[in-house]
Amino acid sequence: MPEGVAFPESQQDIAKLVLWARENGKSITARGAGTSLAGQTTGGGIVMDVGRNMNQIIEIDESEQFAYVQPGVIRDTLNREAGKYNLLFGPDTATTNRCMIGGMIGNNSCGIFSIKHKTTREHILEIDAVLSDGSRATFKPLSETELAAKMELDTLEGHIYREIIALVREHRDQILENYPHPEIIRRNTGYALDRLCEMQPFNPDGRKFNMAELLCGSEGTLAMTTSAKLNLVPRDSESIILVPHFSTIRKALEATVEIVKEDPAAVELVDDIILNATKGNIEQRENRFFLDGDPKAILIVQFDGDDADTLQQKAEKLSKNLQEMKLSEATPIITNEHKMERVWNLRKAGLGLLMGLGSEGRTPTFAEDTAVRVPDLPDYIDDFQKILDKHETNCVFYAHASVGELHLRPVINLQKPEEIEKMKTMAGEIADLVRSYRGSLSGEHGDGRARAPYIEKVLGAEMMPLLKKVKQIWDPNGIFNPGKITDSKPMEQDLRYSPSYKKPNVDTHFNWRKEEGFADAVELCNGAGVCRKLSESGGTMCPSYMATKEEKDSTRGRANLFRQLFSGKQKEAFQSKELKDALGLCLSCKACKSECPANVDMAKMKAEFTQGWHKEHGISLGERFFGQAAKLYPLASLFPTFTNWIMRQPVTKELLQQFLGIDIRRDLPTFANKTFMDWWDKNHANLTRPTSNPDVGQESRQEVVLLIDIFTNYHEPEIGKAAVRFLESQGYRVIVPDFHEVGRPQISKGMLTHAKKILDTNLPRLANFADRGMPIIGLEPSEILTLRDEYLDLCDEDQVHSAQKVANASHTFEEFSADLLADSPVSTKDKKVFVHGHCHAKSLIGNSAIRKALEDAGYEVEVWDTGCCGMAGSFGYEVSHYEVSMDIGKQRLFPALKHLPEDALVCVPGFSCRHQIKDGVNVQTFHPAKLLAETLI
Structure with a gap:
């Protein structure tokens, strides 16, 4: 410490x-x-x-x-x-x-x-x-x-x-x-x-x-x-990638010896353990497009130069040679710049993915960084495997193969004393092996604490006095980073996970099924620090860190607090003011659920902690206001004109800030003169429901369920009407349930007991729709995706089957529309649409559906990488968050909106995103339902 x-x-x-x-x-x-x-x-x-x-x-x-x-x-x-x-x-x-x-x-x-x-x-x-x-x-x-x-x-x-x-x-x-x-x-x-x-x-x-x-x-x-x-150095103007697939690690390394003779810019080895880990990572799953089956290993080979034709010929020749040598079964060649970037993104995610493989990913990097000459690689790997076999463990193989560097991570369970002894023995044997090849114990990741005790085995006892002398010459008082390279402690001291580590053991409201328990969820973060990237690097995680640059506001900072507090204080950690403060700026955007290599779901962890905090300290008036707004909406909507007027009066805003913590600089969303349900109850029985197929009768058409959330019902009923018009034009009979809550605001505010009551009421009704083969469609991404995300973990064991059926039947409006329009796209693209995606949708399903739906409807589409808008439900309305909220919006979203062509359309599926844009730059935005309905005119 x-x-x-x-x-x-x-x-x-x-x-x-x-x-x-x-x-x-x-x-x-x-x-x-x-x-x-x-x-x-x-x-x-x-x-x-x-x-x-x-x-x-x-x-x-x-x-x-x-x-x-x-x-x-x-x-x-x-x-x-x-x-x-x-x-x-x-x-x-x-x-x-x-x-x-x-x-x-x-x-x-x-x-x-x-x-x-x-x-x-x-x-x-x-x-x-x-x-x-x-x-x-x-x-x-x-x-x-x-x-x-x-x-x-x-x-x-x-x-x-x-x-x-x-x-x-x-x-x-x-x-x-x-x-x-x-x-x-x-x-x-x-x-x-x-x-x-x-x-x-x-x-x-x-x-x-x-x-x-x-x-x-x-x-x-x-x-x-x-x-x-x-x-x-100057940048090369052209690049090409080929990805040979191999049935064994040795074949991949034998191929490497041949490939380096062709002057490549990179040759990277990735084994099947990491490739399989990409299947379970939401972001990296999309980057597997180049894989042919399930190879034991691949090499990612890049050639750089200034002539594309020359590079293509070189790649094709190498591909042919590897197949003739019977080393590689498949060798896809990739020339598209964006696709090449995706290949490298998958490779770069390797370490984080590996470290996120549950308890098996927590092995200290004691043998992770060895390097030998490239011609020695095949034999070195065979000898390394003998050590693994001797100690009855296995290993992940990935490498900078072009320069003989192998990242080898034997699996060790650090919470067992006998496994720690095994690690120490293996570390010594591996150091001896490296010495026999005249290799380097550290190729790039350094000696630090983990490998410094074994430098003597690799360089020889006679070198240690020289290294200590160097340290003494430069730093005689030993104030600079002591215990690294020289004078190190034994590697088994100060381990994050060890036999003395106490796993958290607390009662929770979520079941943490995928993580196999809250304790494992708390331990998922491996410190890779992807959440510390800046806004200009792209992506969404972690929006609060991008704004404040404070470690405590990163996913890693919060996860470290979770682990330290819950492993030490156990259930008393729910009373931690430090953790509550660290979670204060978490927007629950869920970007970490996909962009973090370990898939840490900090939004879910925040909800769990906040529920525990509420149990000890109660729920504030402001949290109740935002978490249970549905109870107030019916009254407010009785006199919408008066409600809207009173909410904009300075004295009202002062009171809202004083008692509910709503920033005086914000305008709360206005209530519509007539709710969607008022319109639906009055008109739906008499609608003509025009269909694109006149042969389909009214009663024989397939039914779909359209969930109308409280925001659509009370604030933006026109979106719901547009969705009904579009769906019925495609030949569907729309069913609208008479409930508007699925529990999203309650989950976001850590009111999980309230959310569970809503789940218990909704689930049987939703399951009934799913049993009848009826698609369940939602207009607000965070609401409908709650059925596919939190419901699966908030439900009881006897509800899992029903929850899974509901999740399988649930679709965002964009997903369902994309499937509908796939067979009958419109070819004319005379209007440009810019899309700012919803954070939950980007995290859980990506932006491909909204792009496809709009393109098939006849629009020219550009999906922005504008990160999080900064509003995140009620987050941006709260006085303690307003500045950070606007800072997040100013990073990429607001500048993008200020430089639009005059006739451009901006598509924003998220309710809070649309209101953040209105407050920030006052640009008109459209829900996808309204844009798709426009194509019917």
């Missing part, structure tokens, strides 16, 4: 922090996104987070092709800016939408394209740093004269140069003999003394001496990076 957290704003702040830590005997652990895998960014003392404030791109020089950045700059943010000059920073980790340059330097990150771009070390030109005495230094290539001048300095910097030069000069032969083979691009075991051996003055033909290469991969144990000058 850290003693404190610092958020420096400048190099001067870091220098002050270092001096304070030195004087007070505290350590400093530098941290950006905190996604390192071997424990590098965990430690006591002070955690120094550079991501919040030191995140500026200081300069990009197009002609000299370099960037000068602060350490908190996110890699994708840099490349978006560099891309304006057709340049990029080459290292491409799986975490590029949140990993920061400082962390990439600390870990010497590489990524998918390391055979082409190598490692961060090859792209670092200069590093500005604060040393352990608070002094500042710039490390860059030095001529012999400049190096001599540095060694004359009467400062810590001068001492470092003198001592490091002397150490390397004395032990150069020993270092080169014991370090990993120089053909291995990814070698991050220990400090990079072997890289210094390649430089002048030790190698007259080598490159200039540059201590920045030693700092790369040093894991923040030697100095604090305050800025860096990075090499940028």
Whole structure:
């Protein structure tokens, strides 16, 4: 547990922090996104987070092709800016939408394209740093004269140069003999003394001496990076991907040996365990389009260049060769840029998916990052398998195969003492195996806590005094990230999951069936940090973090609190003010349910916690107002004109803010002069119900159930009327039940006992419709999708069968319409429609249905990636959330709406989304039902 957290704003702040830590005997652990895998960014003392404030791109020089950045700059943010000059920073980790340059330097990150771009070390030109005495230094290539001048300095910097030069000069032969083979691009075991051996003055033909290469991969144990000058490279104009499929891992690795001879930009191995995990991930399921059957393994191979025809010929030739060698059974070739991006998104999700495989994904990464020469890969894997067989465990295989790096994760149950002993034994045997191949124990993810105890086995006992000497030269008081690389604790200490870990054991209202219990749901988050991506990286998760940049407002931050509190306090955690505050800005958008690789459903966890909080503290008046609005609506709708007038009076708004917490800057939705049900009861029996098929009789037409939610009924009845008109034009007889609630507001407000009562009333009626083969259609996405999501977990065991039938029969209006229009699309596309999708729909079913329905109805459609609107039901109305709500809208949605063509139509299926747009930019929007009904004219 850290003693404190610092958020420096400048190099001067870091220098002050270092001096304070030195004087007070505290350590400093530098941290950006905190996604390192071997424990590098965990430690006591002070955690120094550079991501919040030191995140500026200081300069990009197009002609000299370099960037000068602060350490908190996110890699994708840099490349978006560099891309304006057709340049990029080459290292491409799986975490590029949140990993920061400082962390990439600390870990010497590489990524998918390391055979082409190598490692961060090859792209670092200069590093500005604060040393352990608070002094500042710039490390860059030095001529012999400049190096001599540095060694004359009467400062810590001068001492470092003198001592490091002397150490390397004395032990150069020993270092080169014991370090990993120089053909291995990814070698991050220990400090990079072997890289210094390649430089002048030790190698007259080598490159200039540059201590920045030693700092790369040093894991923040030697100095604090305050800025860096990075090499940028031109972007290739053309790329092509082929994906050979294999029946065995060995065949895939044998193929890799042949493929690297063809100068690929990337060769990535993914095994069937990860591929199977993508089937259960809502977002990645869509990215499986290129797979042919269920291969044991695939390689994702990319070629880059400037001539598309040449690349196509190269890909086809390789595909043919692999089949002739009887290595690959199928080799799809992909040239579409968007589809290639989807292939890589699936690959990048691999680690997070793997870490989300329940308890089997919690193995510490003790053997996860080994690297050997590419020709050694097939035999190395066979030897590794022998270790697995000996210990009766299995392993996930995925890899940067092009450079001999394998991410191998043996399955270990850390909550059993005998399994921890097995892990320690295996770690030693694997280190011995790596040594026998002259490989690297860490290829890119670093030594940290997990692998540092085994460096000695890989580099040899004679190297350990040298590594400790390096640490002592740079940081004699040991204040920088102690216990990493050198002087590490045994790997079994400080484990997140261990025999002493107590699983949460509390009574819940949801059954948590998919997760196999609340305890497993609480443990799902693996810390991958995808929820920390910025708005400009796309997607929706996590909208509150995108607005505040606060860790506590990320899915990971909240999940960490859930785990810590419930595993410690058990049922008393329902009274936690800390957790309630952390959940305060959760919009329950459900984006984490699909975009998080582990499918953490924070909206559901929030509902469960809030129900427990209410049990202890009661339900506030504001929560009751929004959670049980249906009880007030009938009265308010009796005199709609008066209700609407009174709600807009300043004195009323003051009272609403004071007693219900409704922000005075918001206008509550207006009530319609006549509800939908008033119109329905008066007109439905006499409707002519025109049909597109005159041969279909009134009574013989199929019946469909149209659920009219309270928002449609009381506020926007025209949407319901449009839906009826459209459905009946397609030959359906519409049935409208006389209830409007399914429990969505109650679930969102954590009023689960109320929601369960609604479920108990609704489920038999809905199941009756499903039994009769009647589709159940909803106009408000969050309402109808509640039947397919929460109902399946809120129901009792004896209700599961009925709930599943209802879920199977339920459709959003867009889904049902897309199926209807599939056989009779309209070809004319003379109107452009821009779509902002509903968060729940994007998370649970995606945007394909709304796109297809509108396109088949004759519209030209563009689906925006505008994230969350920021309203999220009642969230944006509440005074404590208004600013964050508007900040979220201002990120992507509002700017998109301000630059529309004059005749453009904006389609927004969500009620609260439409009202956020009205408040934010006052642009008219349409529900899909109204746009589809327009095509009938």
